[in-house]
Amino acid sequence: MASSAHTSPNHPYIPSTDSERAEMLGAIGVDSLDALLEDIPAQHRHPKLNLAAGLSEQELSTVFGSIAAENASPSSGYISFLGAGSYSHYIPSTVRSILQRGEFVTAYTPYQPEAAQGTLQVGFEFQTIVCQLTEMEVANAGMYDGPTAFAEACLMAARVTKRTKIGVLSSTDKRLSDTLLAYSKYQGIEIVEVAADATDIPDDLACIGIQSPNFFGEIEDVQRLTKLAHDNGALSVVHVNPTALGMFKAPGEFDVDIVTAEGQPLGVPMAFGGPYVGLFACKKAHIRQMPGRIIGRTTDTKGRTGYALTLQTREQHIRRERATSNICTSTQLIGLMVTVYAATLGKQGMKDLASLCYQKAHYAAAEINKLDGYSVKSSGTFFHEFVVTCPSAPPKINEALLKKKIIGGLDISDRSESGMLVCVTETSSKADIDRFVKALSEIGVSA
Amino acid sequence: MDRSVTGRKAFTLPASDVPTQNLPDSSLLRDDVELPEVSQLEVIRYFSVLSQLNFSIDTNFYPLGSCTMKYNPKINDELSNLPGLANIHPLQPDVTVQGAIRLLKNLQDDLGEITGLSGVSLAPLAGAQGEYAGLLIARAYHDARSDSARTVAIVPDSAHGTNPASAAMAGLEVVTVRSDDQGNVDVENLRELANSNTAVFMLTIPSTLGLFEPNILEITKIVHDAGGLVYADGANLNALLGVVKLGDLGVDICHSNLHKTFSTPHGGGGPGSGPVMVTNELAKFLPKPVAVKTDVGYVLATPEMSVGSINGFHGSFSIAARAYAYIKALGQEGLRSVSENAIISANYIQAKLRDKYDLAADRYCMHETVLSAARQKKRGVAGLDIAKRLLDFGIHAPTMYFPMIVDEALMVEPTESESKETLDHFIAVMRQIDDEVDSAPELLHDAPHDLPVTRLDEATAARKPVLRWSAEV
Numbered sequence: 001m002a003s004s005a006h007t008s009p010n011h012p013y014i015p016s017t018d019s020e021r022a023e024m025l026g027a028i029g030v031d032s033l034d035a036l037l038e039d040i041p042a043q044h045r046h047p048k049l050n051l052a053a054g055l056s057e058q059e060l061s062t063v064f065g066s067i068a069a070e071n072a073s074p075s076s077g078y079i080s081f082l083g084a085g086s087y088s089h090y091i092p093s094t095v096r097s098i099l100q101r102g103e104f105v106t107a108y109t110p111y112q113p114e115a116a117q118g119t120l121q122v123g124f125e126f127q128t129i130v131c132q133l134t135e136m137e138v139a140n141a142g143m144y145d146g147p148t149a150f151a152e153a154c155l156m157a158a159r160v161t162k163r164t165k166i167g168v169l170s171s172t173d174k175r176l177s178d179t180l181l182a183y184s185k186y187q188g189i190e191i192v193e194v195a196a197d198a199t200d201i202p203d204d205l206a207c208i209g210i211q212s213p214n215f216f217g218e219i220e221d222v223q224r225l226t227k228l229a230h231d232n233g234a235l236s237v238v239h240v241n242p243t244a245l246g247m248f249k250a251p252g253e254f255d256v257d258i259v260t261a262e263g264q265p266l267g268v269p270m271a272f273g274g275p276y277v278g279l280f281a282c283k284k285a286h287i288r289q290m291p292g293r294i295i296g297r298t299t300d301t302k303g304r305t306g307y308a309l310t311l312q313t314r315e316q317h318i319r320r321e322r323a324t325s326n327i328c329t330s331t332q333l334i335g336l337m338v339t340v341y342a343a344t345l346g347k348q349g350m351k352d353l354a355s356l357c358y359q360k361a362h363y364a365a366a367e368i369n370k371l372d373g374y375s376v377k378s379s380g381t382f383f384h385e386f387v388v389t390c391p392s393a394p395p396k397i398n399e400a401l402l403k404k405k406i407i408g409g410l411d412i413s414d415r416s417e418s419g420m421l422v423c424v425t426e427t428s429s430k431a432d433i434d435r436f437v438k439a440l441s442e443i444g445v446s447a
Numbered sequence: 448m449d450r451s452v453t454g455r456k457a458f459t460l461p462a463s464d465v466p467t468q469n470l471p472d473s474s475l476l477r478d479d480v481e482l483p484e485v486s487q488l489e490v491i492r493y494f495s496v497l498s499q500l501n502f503s504i505d506t507n508f509y510p511l512g513s514c515t516m517k518y519n520p521k522i523n524d525e526l527s528n529l530p531g532l533a534n535i536h537p538l539q540p541d542v543t544v545q546g547a548i549r550l551l552k553n554l555q556d557d558l559g560e561i562t563g564l565s566g567v568s569l570a571p572l573a574g575a576q577g578e579y580a581g582l583l584i585a586r587a588y589h590d591a592r593s594d595s596a597r598t599v600a601i602v603p604d605s606a607h608g609t610n611p612a613s614a615a616m617a618g619l620e621v622v623t624v625r626s627d628d629q630g631n632v633d634v635e636n637l638r639e640l641a642n643s644n645t646a647v648f649m650l651t652i653p654s655t656l657g658l659f660e661p662n663i664l665e666i667t668k669i670v671h672d673a674g675g676l677v678y679a680d681g682a683n684l685n686a687l688l689g690v691v692k693l694g695d696l697g698v699d700i701c702h703s704n705l706h707k708t709f710s711t712p713h714g715g716g717g718p719g720s721g722p723v724m725v726t727n728e729l730a731k732f733l734p735k736p737v738a739v740k741t742d743v744g745y746v747l748a749t750p751e752m753s754v755g756s757i758n759g760f761h762g763s764f765s766i767a768a769r770a771y772a773y774i775k776a777l778g779q780e781g782l783r784s785v786s787e788n789a790i791i792s793a794n795y796i797q798a799k800l801r802d803k804y805d806l807a808a809d810r811y812c813m814h815e816t817v818l819s820a821a822r823q824k825k826r827g828v829a830g831l832d833i834a835k836r837l838l839d840f841g842i843h844a845p846t847m848y849f850p851m852i853v854d855e856a857l858m859v860e861p862t863e864s865e866s867k868e869t870l871d872h873f874i875a876v877m878r879q880i881d882d883e884v885d886s887a888p889e890l891l892h893d894a895p896h897d898l899p900v901t902r903l904d905e906a907t908a909a910r911k912p913v914l915r916w917s918a919e920v
Binding site: 013014015016025027030033035036038039045046049050051052055061063069070071074078082084085092097102103104106108109110111112113116117118121123125128129131132138139142144146147175179181182183185188246248249262270273277287293294296297299301302304306308312315316319323325326327330333340343345350352353355360363366398402407410426429 | 451455456457458459460461463464465466467468469470471472475476477479480481482483484485487490491493494495497498499500501502503504505506507509511514516517518519520522524526527528529530531532533534535536537538539540542543544545546547549550557560561563572573574575576578579583586607608609611612613614615616617618619621658659660661663664688689690691692695696704706710712713714715716717718719720734754755756757758759760761762763764765766768772774775776777778779780781782783784785787788790791792794795797798799810811813834835838843844846847849863864865866867870893895898899900901902903904905907908909912913914915916917
């Protein structure tokens with residue numbers, strides 16, 4: 001009997017041997033694999049696959065070692081002052097350790113709750129932590145990332161208010177509004193900009209989308225803007241930095257309707273942009289319009305506490321084209337990292353962390369502001385990012401910094417003349433900051 | 448967490464090494480953050496014990512149809528966590544992340560080669576986002592040709608729920624095409640529906656019934672003749688590696704779930720990654736960014752008529768890194784072997800159970816088989832009861848009640864990762880359960896018996912939602 005001619009047996013990931021395959025084909029009642037593939041047009045079957053031959057684990061490690069070595073990171077001696085939606089924070093050993101648990105890592109979405117109480121209880125804890133940080137009533141089990149959470153929140157506001165015009169504050173990160181644009185493009189939604197100091201808004205807005213700290217690192221007057229929204233029948237959607245919530249008043253204190261955040265700062269590696277997790281919380285009154293998975297506590301037939309996915313009639317697998325979102329696979333494992341992180345830092349740790357980030361950023365800003373030609377533009381209260389107006393084009397300065405193994409702030413000259421958005425967190429030591437300040441001083445107008 | 452004790456801590460931050468800065472106005476500041484106060488051991492023990500309440504691929508056979516619960520190689524987790532990959536910022540200048548962009552470019556090329564669709568963007572963060580991106584591309588294509596009256600997505604009645612949900616997000620009206628009695632698309636029905644309003648036909652290949660569509664070439668021709676595009680949902684790509692290329696069949700757009708076919712962990716429900724692949728002609732519409740090799744090195748570029756940003760940065764990079772490691776480890780022959788073994792295993796299970804369970808379609812399947820518990824239902828036991836009973840044997844339940852066109856559906860996908868002994872054990876258990884339908888039906892009605900919880904009261908959970916812990920409750 002012919003076995004399947006193409007297979008190369010005994011790859012570590014594939015257990016079946018030639019004789020087992022032959023035995024299985026025999027049980028199926030065919031003499032070759034091709035007999036199972038007759039529905040596939042013959043002329044297109046078994047195309048040439050122009051890929052390299054497989055590698056051993058050792059060879060694979062070598063390949064990845066050289067890929068990783070081509071990137072500049074702290075482990076290759078670089079320091080960085082980039083933020084703008086992804087932040088460098090120390091990740092505690094507890095997070096890394098729990099992330100090794102294959103029982104979490106290799107489980108599926110908890111459709112069978114009896115076999116997924118671990119994942120479900122973590123999700124319930126995650127929702128709790130999001131509610132505690134934001135002081136909101138309810139939260140879901142996570143969105144893809146911060147920008148998609150923000151976009152979905154604005155669309156949710158449109159459903160709740162039955163209005164089609166979404167206001168976004170002018171100080172918001174373009175990554176948030178661009179994602180909103182891509183999400184709302186074909187839904188008859190119009191996006192309008194609302195000036196950060198607006199005292200009046202159109203009376204047909206679904207919401208004001210606010211980022212605080214905003215793109216430039218400054219704390220917005222969420223209380224005033226929320227009242228402005230409510231006075232005009234709109235909702236208030238606030239996108240926060242979760243680290244800042246260790247220090248600044250939570251949006252829940254200001255009657256905000258929907259809160260979103262990029263969860264990455266809470267124990268998730270920057271990893272060149274993902275995967276991250278979007279935090280999403282809202283008022284209880286709006287829960288049936290909330291997108292994403294929601295986990296609820298209940299009891300089993302013996303009266304014991306258990307957890308299950310709930311309010312699923314909002315979701316695509318039941319509601320199909322009338323669902324609140326198309327989201328299916330989301331970011332449960334990243335939610336686990338956030339949950340372990342928040343439990344590890346705890347009440348005191350989150351406060352201490354926010355304070356440390358604040359102190360270091362303000363120290364860096366003050367030192368840079370002393371330099372000839374540089375000035376810190378951010379006024380009022382900023383958290384760990386601030387805008388520096390540079391004496392020459394920011395890309396030129398960054399190029400010169402790079403030669404000193406410093407990755408400078410983000411060039412935002414498209415939004416602020418000669419502007420560089422500098423971010424400082426607890427991972428920058430005073431020595432790192434001083435090195436950066438000294439380098440800026442040396443480069444100055446010469447760049 | 449209800450085990451907080453005031454003053455306990457699991458972590459200490461370093462003292463500040465900078466001169467003290469003035470704090471902002473106290474009216475902006477928060478008094479307290481209500482978070483747990485626990486020791487480090489308590490954190491570790493709490494989460495470790497919780498993990499033990501889960502079924503997972505590492506610990507259980509998990510034949511969950513359409514989810515491709517294959518082995519997730521450990522080396523991939525390890526490599527994606529290398530500091531040079533984990534600790535790089537998404538906005539670093541391209542020159543400082545040449546390795547990362549090269550990895551993305553190579554993965555794009557490999558996925559293009561595997562699917563026969565050479566335009567690739569790795570931006571989508573999950574399958575549903577890949578679908579949505581694909582539909583945005585279809586709309587942009589028609590718009591660019593001033594053919595914007597095309598506002599209908601034709602979707603088979605067997606489609607996954609994300610298909611119509613994504614179509615609705617893309618502002619498309621969903622029209623359903625019937626399946627025939629063999630589980631194929633009803634070609635005559637499709638011919639009636641495809642017209643000058645058709646933007647796109649969304650087809651899952653192989654179908655959610657685990658079947659390859661034998662009329663695929665006719666189907667793509669009907670859609671193209673009507674001026675529409677063909678979108679293939681690649682959720683089931685695990686059946687097709689080196690077996691057939693979607694691009695060769697007339698597919699214009701597809702997505703692939705890296706967390707299925709390319710072995711990246713499901714994580715209990717994400718993170719995923721859902722790259723979108725398109726023909727050369729459509730590549731200019733891809734979501735940004737796309738990794739490109741230029742004379743001065745690798746860069747992240749925005750395609751000329753891009754549909755824009757569908758998320759914050761460049762997609763799930765560390766998931767892409769895992770998928771790339773998987774493709775490199777298997778190579779050309781290994782990937783082919785993956786699909787061939789997945790197909791043999793599914794057909795083996797089908798052959799060994801067909802005398803006890805009805806089949807959704809009586810023909811050879813691809814990488815998964817859809818059984819029906821209709822016969823058992825007549826004897827008083829539902830598909831749900833069978834699924835729950837499997838849990839007692841340490842086997843995860845198949846996908847239940849999907850696709851919706853099959854009565855009492857149990858969708859079984861063994862994947863290539865499982866040994867013949869495991870398949871034989873599953874077959875024996877399924878046969879034993881069929882016996883129990885008559886001999887001990889209460890065992891099924893009350894299953895599972897030996898898990899951390901029995902069946903949960905989901906009705907009360909939805910009616911009176913308790914969605915967070917609080918000290919009072």
